[in-house]
Amino acid sequence: MSASQSAVRSRAEAVKVSRMFDWFILWAVFWVVLGGYHIHYMLTGGDWDFWSDWKDRRLWVTVAPIVAITFPAAVQACLWYRYRLPFGAVVAVLGLLLGEWVNRYLNFWGWTYFPVNFVFPSQLLPSAIALDVILMLTGSMTATAVLGGMAWGLLFYPSNWAVIGPLHVPVEYNGMVMTLADLQGYHYVRTGTPEYIRMVEKGTLRTFGKDVAPVSAFFSAFVSIIIYFLWHFFGRWFSSTEFVKAA
């Protein structure tokens, strides 16, 4: 077979090879994104995602969406502009959550015996679906950044409330009021995580009474818009093809 001849001999064979190529690429993309996104999220979101007693209404709501919109934006840029595939955000978050769950179950529970109800990851899939659908319907990076980034930030807290809400039930413990999440953090000893490094309920946002989460979510959403732009361009650059002339 010469270089000018086709590697396949029929249309049916071409379709089969193409599909096989699809599965290979999808498989590789899933695991590569899982690995990269997971490391990135653990380094930047870290404790806010690890522990229920870090999932507060101020800093977790602000930090987690901002650091999490990165890879979805980049993967979207690649899959949409080169293939018109609108599942970049969802595939990235599916990868991240699989990695997080494997980590939480095998490491946090399997090795160190922290109960899973204390170390579950944050929920990002509703935000990811919104991001993908907005990109698909508008076909515009700017619109996706503004509307999608906003939706990404705003949906985060309500998406997670079904799981963290029950842990915010108050309890009186030896004369002090704590949430069940606080009590988990106190009971399940973390030798390397003293209470003072827990960054919750800090800041100067005190003029909204108890309704802090929506304000934090709006701030997070605004910053998510900016981060979306930035990482979208990373994705575009990363998936671009350059041909150079042979010397």
Place this chain on the structure above:
Amino acid sequence: MKILKDKVVKLSFVALLITITAAMFYTPTASAHGEKSQAAFMRMRTIHWFDLNWSKEMVPVNDTMTISGKFFVFSGWPETVDKPEVSFLNIGIPGPVFIRAGSWVGGQLVPRSISLELGETYDFKVLLKARRPGDWHVHTMLNVQGGGPIIGPGKWVTITGSMSDFVNNITTLTGETINLETYNLENTYFWHGLWYAIGLSWMFYWIRRPLFIPRSIAVEAGKADTLITATDKKVAMGFLAGSLVLVLVSYSMTEEQYPVTVPLQAGLLRGIKSLDLPAPTVSVKVEDATYRVPGRAMQMTLTVTNNGDSAIRLGEFQTAGVRFMDSNVAVDDTGYPDDLLAEDGLTVSDNSPLAPGQSRTINVTASDAAWEVYRLADLIYDPDSRFAGLLFFWDESGNRQMTTIDAPLIPTFI
């Protein structure tokens, strides 16, 4: 010759493989907490733990034990470590093998960070409930913001039974009694599982048709718009609307089921009550102090003045949790960890009772392998070669009083 060389190479390779494989099978449990690696000056000049008591050495799952005692926040706190203005009474155990059912400093529950004063002594208690069977090294521990963990003495405690029997029942302020070990677990799995399934179905909608090569060709050919059909848009809108509705429903259901929730609690507890100890009637001046490296012994020349009304004798020198005792004066009956106790490790040149109003210069030697084992000898490599510790004197009635010493330490190598 070449055959011989090849054989040597092959056998060496096999030997290397066997060595690596054998090494893999040697996986001892890492049970300690690096207490010996912590800089010696930090252990000697920050928190002095004393009168420690581990209430049990064997605890069944679900049973409790306490660690209690006192700690002195050293007045000569090193400048290289931030002062304990924000601290946390922790416990040094390998993960949640116990749960911390309670911890108190000065009688105050301390689930939060606390502010401590230099030169003060505090009593503390930690209540632990056994959770995971095994032999565990249980340390006292104080975390200091800007200073790191300051680990105290540790003792081996055995937990017996089965972890599957462990329960952690809590009654909430809404009147519900729950087992915190498993509470909310099914709910967590349900919502994460459901959203994962929805995410997968969105993926499945797209990956059931050809993906990369034909779509790339179409995009390159300027036919990208043909790749998204009207049906695709309807399905996408359905996914978006469905997701929004589901978020709203899940939020409302949670609000309905848990109408009373409060934010996470955090803050710094100030005004922790220290122990009101009587002022010592003994004064001690360190004339000089040397550490003899080959002999693993510290020698001090002390001038002791008895300002009290009863004769006294020096019975114990304690530093970094290691207790050097003169058994003629005092004997430990608390079951203190053997490796940290030198029952006859304190030698005093003249330890006859020092009468009230008298002053005497004595040579004190604190010698034990613990200097080396606990790497306290590494003090000579610290940037601020000073040592510190507690001296305990006993009077004729058996009353004990404590003084502190803090002085430069000169190493001798011959």
